[in-house]
Amino acid sequence: MPKISEFEKGHQYFRSVKFKENEERFKKLVEEGQSPRALFIGCSDSRVMPNMITGSGPGDLFILRNIGNFVPPFSPDNDFHATAAAIEYATTHLEVSDIIVCGHSDCGAIKACFEAHEANEENIHTVKWLQLGEPARDMARRGLADDTLEAQRDFAEKASVVFQLENLLSYPAVRRRVDAGKLFLHGWHYNLATGEILYFDETELEFKPLGAQ
Numbered sequence: 623m624p625k626i627s628e629f630e631k632g633h634q635y636f637r638s639v640k641f642k643e644n645e646e647r648f649k650k651l652v653e654e655g656q657s658p659r660a661l662f663i664g665c666s667d668s669r670v671m672p673n674m675i676t677g678s679g680p681g682d683l684f685i686l687r688n689i690g691n692f693v694p695p696f697s698p699d700n701d702f703h704a705t706a707a708a709i710e711y712a713t714t715h716l717e718v719s720d721i722i723v724c725g726h727s728d729c730g731a732i733k734a735c736f737e738a739h740e741a742n743e744e745n746i747h748t749v750k751w752l753q754l755g756e757p758a759r760d761m762a763r764r765g766l767a768d769d770t771l772e773a774q775r776d777f778a779e780k781a782s783v784v785f786q787l788e789n790l791l792s793y794p795a796v797r798r799r800v801d802a803g804k805l806f807l808h809g810w811h812y813n814l815a816t817g818e819i820l821y822f823d824e825t826e827l828e829f830k831p832l833g834a835q
Contacts, residue, residue: 658718661712690731692754696792758782
């Protein structure tokens with residue numbers, strides 16, 4: 623297992639170098655517990671590295687990753703909801719002040735939303751999950767009907783981020799804290815090729831370079 627052995631070597635480097643550099647910070651986080659600044663909802667795509675693209679360190683971000691950085695609408699049933707549980711925990715227990723939903727370019731989940739999929743026992747959960755990206759896909763198809771598939775996908779990646787922000791507001795704890803001015807929601811889109819992050823400007827309803835506010 624050559625790839626796993628590379629991870630083992632990487633761990634040894636972390637223990638001998640990176641951990642030592644941050645040893646006091648890790649010790650403090652253990653003694654005092656975590657108090658992250660934000661909940662970062664990102665895609666599971668291996669090319670998206672939340673801590674690297676934000677320059678954040680240990681204890682700064684409470685990170686939630688899933689296929690497509692999707693947020694399912696609040697559903698008050700007694701089933702297993704990993705994404706919902708993480709949102710509730712970050713909001714009610716950790717009391718983060720900000721939630722970032724970060725989409726990205728070349729997103730496989732968005733691409734899949736433009737393709738036909740028939741559910742079977744091996745992909746039933748994936749096909750169901752992709753339904754969360756369909757509103758953005760449909761908007762892209764309507765608004766860019768005469769444009770290229772690539773342009774539609776790019777539009778859908780960004781539109782999906784906005785839809786996920788709307789879904790976040792269906793969670794009672796999120797809505798309550800947003801209305802009270804204690805929680806702020808942010809929509810980002812990360813470009814894999816350039817490293818640039820765009821943010822959604824709610825006033826002008828468009829994505830702009832982060833830091834240009």
